[in-house]
Amino acid sequence: MIALDVDGRTIQVEAGITVLEACLQNGIFIPNLCFVKTRKRPHASCRLCFVEIDGLDRPVPSCTQRVRDGMKVRTDTEPVRRLQRSAFKLLMSTHICTPRECPTQGRCQLIRTAKLLKVSLKPSPLERLERDVDPVVRLGPLVHYPYRCVLCGRCVHVCGEESGHGLLTFAKRGFNTVVATFVSEGEEGPCAECSACVGVCPTGALTLEAPETAESEEPGRAADSGG
Amino acid sequence: MHKLDPEKRLALLAEEARKRQAQASREDVPTLRIVMSTCGLAAGAAETRAAFEEALERRGLEARIVAVGCLGHCYAEPLVVIHHPASGFPPLCYYNIDPGKARMLVDSFLLDGDPALEYVLGAMVPNDLLPAVTDFPRFSMEQRVVMEHCGAIDPHSLDDYLALGGYGALATALGRSPGWVLDEVARSGLRGRGGAGFPTGRKWRLAAEAPADSKVVICNADEGDPGAYMDRTIMESNPHQLLEGMALCAYAVGAEEAIVYVRAEYPLAVRTIQRAIDDARKAGLLGERILGSDFSLHIRVFQGSGAFVCGEETALIQSIEGRRGMPQHRPPYPVEAGLWGRPTVVNNVKTLSTVPAILTRGAHWFRSIGTEKSPGTAIFSVVGNVTHAGLVEIPMGTTLRTLIFDVCGGIPKKKAFKAVQIGGPSGGCLSGDFLDTSIDFDSLTEAGAMMGSGGMVVMDEDSCMVDVARYFLDFTQNESCGKCTFCRIGTRHLLLILDRITKGEGREEDLELLDTLSRDIRDGSLCGLGKTAPNPVLTSLRYFRDEYEAHVREKRCPALKCRALTAFYIDLDKCARGCDACVGCCPVEAIFTTRGRKKAIDQELCVKCGECVTACPPEYDAVVRVSPAHLAPIIERPQPSEGRG
Amino acid sequence: MKDDARLSEEETMLRSIEAMLPRFEKNRAQLIPILQAIQEEHQYLSREAMRLVADYLEISPSEVLGVATFYNQFRFHPPGRHQIKVCLGTACHVAGGDIILENFERKLGIREGETTPDREYSVERVACVGCCALAPVAVVDDKVIGHMQPSKIEGLFLQFDLQREQEKAREAGEEADAQAGS
Structure with a gap:
C-alpha cells in the first residue's frame, strides 16, 4: 500500500492503480466516462477526469497517471474545473436526452457530473449540434440511441477485447463517428446477448429491450423540453 | 573466400556504376534532363517529353532523355536541362517548356546550335558565356543539404547515387559501430523535421537502449499537411538518400525491419521508393548481411490510406497494425513500445535524409549551418501569392523576409504582403510584424506558428484571415479522428462559429467564445492534432482581430473574399x-x-x-x-x- | 431490385477477390493492404467484399467496417467512369479551388462525393495532392492538371464528349461491319 494526498486528505491505496481509481475507491468522485479497468492502455478520450498533480505544470487526465507514494493530487482547482466544464458542455451539445426520459434512472454519469461541476445540462453558450444519425438504430439484437451516446468506447472495448464477440465497432471518423456493426438489421451476428455493453454504457445509449416510445425518438422535441 | 570490408565492397560497386555511366553517355550525344516529378507532370512534362522524342525522331537526331526529379523550381515547370557538348554551351536550364517550345528547341539548338536564349533561365554552372542560375538569389541564397542532388540525378538509377558517393556513410558506419552513429547524430544537434523538433540523437539513443529482441524504424512520409510536398519531392527525386538514412538509423538502434509509410495519394513516390528498395537489395545494400557485414535490414513500403491524423506517430502505428488510426495516450512512447509493442523509431523523411550528409561530412560541419539550437537547413514549400513558388532549402536562422522577398521574389502583381501561414493546420498566420523572425524551431513557436512539416503559404492583401482560419478548421475537423471530446466536438464548434462569421451572421460574443474554446481545445485534447488545431484561430485572432471585427460588426470582409459579404x-x-x-x-x-x-x-x-x-x-x-x-x-x-x- | 447484369457483375468481382486473397498473409496487419488491393482492382469495397476479407483474416466483419470507414481512401459505392478530384489544399484554397469545385458540381448537377446517374462522372474533394505551386489543381482520371480555370473545365468535358461520340461511332461501325459480314 502507498499513500497519496488528494485535496489535503491522505488516502492509502494499492500500488500500480491509476489516480482515477484511487480517488473513486476512496469516495472522491472525479467525472469520467471512458475509463474501463481492463484496458491495457488508458483510452483517455472523454477528457473529463482531469486533476492537477504536483510537479506537472498543467492538468492531466487522472486515468493516465499511476499512483506514486507521496503524490499530491488536487481535483478541484480552477484550471481543472475549466477543462471539465468545457468538455462537459461540448458533450452536452451533441447529447440529446432529458432527466425525465433518461433510461438510467438517475444513474446517468452526465447528471452526476453536472451536479459536481455546478452547471446546467444545457450546452450554452455553445449551440446544440446537428448530427447525421437516426434516433434509434438496431445493432444486431441491441437497440442503440446515438443521441445519447458520448462515444466513450466502453461498449466497443468490452464487446471486442473482453468478450471477444466483435459485434460492435466504431465506424466513420471525426464528428461523424458512430458505434456501429456490420450485422444487418434483424440479424443476430456474433452477439451472445451477454449485455456486457449495456452494463458499461454510462449514458443508457444501449439496451436489449424494445425501442422506447415515439416521443423519445424525436430528438428535436426532446431537446426543446430542456434539461 | 576473400573477405572485404564494407567500404571496399562499396568502392567496387561505385566503380562499376561509374563504368556503366561512362558507357551510357557519349560526349557527342546531347543529354536532356526533364523534370518529371508529380508537379512537373502536372505542368505537362509528359507532353513535353513526347514532343522532344517525336521531334528527335523526325529529325533523325540522337539524344539521351533522362527523367529527373524535382529541382524545387515549381514556378518554372516544365523544366528541361539540355547539355549539348558539341554546341560549346554549358548545360542550360530551360523553363516553361511546352511541346511547341520543345519542337523548336530540337530544331534550333540540337540541329542548328542556336540555344534560343529567350527561353533559358540560366546556365547550370558558372561560365564565360551567359549568366548561371547559381548567381540568382533563388539558387545562391539556398543551401542544399537534403535536396543537394534532387533534380540532378535520375531517381530510378542506383548508379547515379553510387557514383556521387552514395551509401558511403553506411559503409563507413558498418566499419565502425552503432555507437559511433549515435554519437555523431547526437553531436550534430539534428532535430526532427516532422514538426516538433525533438532531438533525433536522443530519440535514437532511447530506442537503442530499450531492451528488446527486435526493433523497428518507420519513416513517416504521410505528408498530410495541405500545402507541403517536400517529402514527396525527396522520395521522387532522391530515394536512395532516404533509404541510406533509414539504414543508418536501423543500424544505430539495432533494428532489422523498417517501413516507409507513404500516402497512397503519392503514387509516383510509392513506385519510386519501391523500385529503389528493390535495386538496393539486389546490389546488396539492403537485405541480408549488408555489404558483407553482420547487419541485415528489410525495408518495405506501407501505403497510408488518407487520414491526416496518421501523421501522428501513435496513430500511424495503429494504422500499420491494421486498425483505425486513432492516437494513443503517451507514454509509453513508441521508442519504448511501438509497432507490435516493439521499440520503434518514427522519423520524418527530411530527418532521415539529412543523416547521410551528417555522417559523411561530420557533425561539426552540420553544426556550422543554421543556428545553435536549430542546426542545419530547413526545407519549405513556399506557395500561394509569391513569385518564385516552389521548394526552398535554406539555413535555419534565415528570416522570413529574406525567404519570401529575396529568395522567392516577393509578392506578384504589385500587391501588398499580408500574412504568411506556416506549419499548415497546426501552425499559425503571422502578420508583417513578424517578417524579421528567424526561421528556427523555437522562434516560430514563440511567434505562435510552428515549423510543422514546412508548408508555407504566402498571402497578399486579397486574402481574408477569417476565411483562412475557417479553411483550416474545416480541414482539421474533417480530419479529426473523433476519439477525444475536445477535438471531435470542439473543432466542429469552432468551424460553425467561423462559418457564421464569414457569412455575416457573427455575433459580438463569438470572438470571446472562439478564444476561450480554442484555449480549452489546445489544453484539453489528447493528441498533437487536437492540441494544435486551434492555432490558426488563435494566431489570426491575435494578429488580425480587426478583420474579425469588420466581419462581425460591419458585415464587411476587408479583403473582399468572403462571398456572402x-x-x-x-x-x-x-x-x-x-x-x-x-x-x-x-x-x-x-x-x-x-x-x-x-x-x-x-x-x-x-x-x-x-x-x-x-x-x-x-x-x-x-x-x-x-x-x-x-x-x-x-x-x-x-x-x-x-x-x- | 438489382438487375441480373449487376448481380453477376458483383459475383464476378467476389470470385476475383477470393482468388487474390491468398496472395496475402493471414495477418491482421494485411487488412489495409488487402482493402487497397481490392479497391485498386474494383474501384470500391462492397459489403460482401468486406465480409470475404473478414473471413479470410479471421476477424469480425465489424472490425473491417470500422477500419474501412475510417480512411478517406475507401469508397463503398462504384464511382463514375471518369473520376474528378478537386484539390482543396491551402494553396488551392487561396487560389480559388472552391470555385473550381463548384463549377464541376454545377456542370454535372451533382455534389462532391456523388456520381452522376449515368455513372459517367464522380466528383470528390481531396485535401492536397502536393502540387501547390500549380494551384488550383484538379486530378482527372489520375492525371494532375495544374492552373485550373473554369474555361479548362469546359474544354475537359468537350474532350470527354468527343471521346464518347467516337466510341459510339466505332461501336456502331463495328456493329455495321458485323452485320455486313454475316
Missing part, C-alpha cells in the same frame, strides 16, 4: 457599349444587357466566382467588387420588350 457590379461609366466579354464567361447567366446597351449583374443569380473580373478587358476594368454586399447598386433587368427595342 461581397457583391460584384459593373461600373457603367467604365463598361464599353457593345462589349460582350463577360457575358459568355458567366457560368450562371447572371450578366444581362442594360437599356444603355451596357452590362449589369443580376445580384440574385450571381455566384460571385469572379470570372467576369478576369474576362473584362483590362482597358475597361469595369467589374467592381464591394463589401458589404448591399453597396452594390441594384440595376433592374429590362423587360424583354424593352430589351428588344
